[in-house]
Amino acid sequence: MRWLVTGGLGFIGSNFVRLVLRELPDVCVVNLDAMTYAGNPANLRDLESDPRYAFVRGDIADADAVREAIGSGVDAIVNFAAETHVDRSILDPEAFLRTDILGTHVLLEAVRERGIPRFLQVSTDEVYGDVAVGASREDAPLRPRSPYSASKAGGDMQTLAYFATYRAPVLVTRGSNTYGPYQYPEKLIPLFVTNLIDDEPVPVYGDGLQVRDWIHVEDHVRGILHVLQRGAIGEVYNLGGGNPRTNLEITEVLVEGCGRSMATHVRHVTDRAGHDRRYAIDTAKARALGWSPRIAFADGLRATIAWYRHHESWWRPLKSGDFLEYYKRQYGSRTEIAR
Numbered sequence: 001m002r003w004l005v006t007g008g009l010g011f012i013g014s015n016f017v018r019l020v021l022r023e024l025p026d027v028c029v030v031n032l033d034a035m036t037y038a039g040n041p042a043n044l045r046d047l048e049s050d051p052r053y054a055f056v057r058g059d060i061a062d063a064d065a066v067r068e069a070i071g072s073g074v075d076a077i078v079n080f081a082a083e084t085h086v087d088r089s090i091l092d093p094e095a096f097l098r099t100d101i102l103g104t105h106v107l108l109e110a111v112r113e114r115g116i117p118r119f120l121q122v123s124t125d126e127v128y129g130d131v132a133v134g135a136s137r138e139d140a141p142l143r144p145r146s147p148y149s150a151s152k153a154g155g156d157m158q159t160l161a162y163f164a165t166y167r168a169p170v171l172v173t174r175g176s177n178t179y180g181p182y183q184y185p186e187k188l189i190p191l192f193v194t195n196l197i198d199d200e201p202v203p204v205y206g207d208g209l210q211v212r213d214w215i216h217v218e219d220h221v222r223g224i225l226h227v228l229q230r231g232a233i234g235e236v237y238n239l240g241g242g243n244p245r246t247n248l249e250i251t252e253v254l255v256e257g258c259g260r261s262m263a264t265h266v267r268h269v270t271d272r273a274g275h276d277r278r279y280a281i282d283t284a285k286a287r288a289l290g291w292s293p294r295i296a297f298a299d300g301l302r303a304t305i306a307w308y309r310h311h312e313s314w315w316r317p318l319k320s321g322d323f324l325e326y327y328k329r330q331y332g333s334r335t336e337i338a339r
């Protein structure tokens with residue numbers, strides 16, 4: 001079998017490619033990746049010489065690049081390619097619309113034209129928006145509130161529309177906040193760990209009492225594979241870790257794990273515009289399919305801190321050049337606030 005994985009040089013995508021090549025000897029992977037700032041060849045360097053792995057550089061919104069990557073045909077497409085960072089979407093929304101909506105559309109057109117037997121859209125719990133109480137099931141209304149989550153919701157809706165309209169063989173997974181090795185250091189956990197290693201302060205938005213449900217990337221990619229192989233066509237599956245935590249609780253573990261103190265290293269700064277207070281998803285449907293997360297949060301977080309400690313040569317180059325410009329743009333205008 002030949003699977004096309006898009007965005008396979010990113011965080012979750014590269015962990016998925018590694019899982020597939022490790023566990024499924026009869027699957028070859030073609031990785032189509034645009035190599036944006038978050039697509040890092042170092043994430044899969046160890047697999048570059050694997051005969052079951054091929055790389056094509058290209059953008060999913062470019063139909064020619066998608067055609068080239070599909071070649072004589074593929075048995076499945078798994079779409080990880082996306083702009084994913086909420087704070088970047090607040091500064092520059094356009095790239096999110098292009099990749100997350102138009103790119104998904106281009107892939108869906110290829111699925112329709114070429115008769116590709118499976119298409120899995122990797123999505124996010126953020127499409128449900130702010131969830132004050134309870135947990136969103138897959139049939140909950142979508143109420144995205146950031147340019148990022150609105151773009152992902154657009155991709156999900158196009159995907160489900162292709163099932164309703166053309167009977168395209170699609171699946172959607174909606175993962176919760178993901179952490180683990182190879183995550184670009186703009187997101188909460190890797191940003192804070194790498195800042196703390198460098199003895200820099202960490203910027204907590206607002207009161208830090210926002211709640212996210214954390215899932216280890218290994219559990220998340222196993223869930224995606226499980227849904228790809230066993231999910232019912234046209235269905236959506238939530239993949240949540242079942243570890244709801246406030247940002248301050250996470251920060252405390254990271255600060256302690258890096259040998260720093262809350263008093264000296266935490267800065268409460270101007271909140272994110274439109275900041276969703278809480279995400280929570282009901283995962284009964286994916287569990288009924290036979291998947292459940294395995295990695296205990298305390299173990300996963302400890303191992304992730306250790307991974308960043310031991311892989312400075314991976315993340316240090318990422319926190320230079322353009323990243324410093326981004327950091328200044330994103331954080332320079334945030335002022336410190338009282339708790």
Ligand code: TYD
Nearest residue numbers: 086177186187188189203204205210212247
């Ligand atoms: P993030 O990793 O950006 O994921 P998402 O916004 O997609 O959930 O952020 C996780 C939480 O951490 C979110 O509530 C915003 C907060 N956060 C901070 O407080 N400071 C930061 O510098 C970042 C990047 C995030």
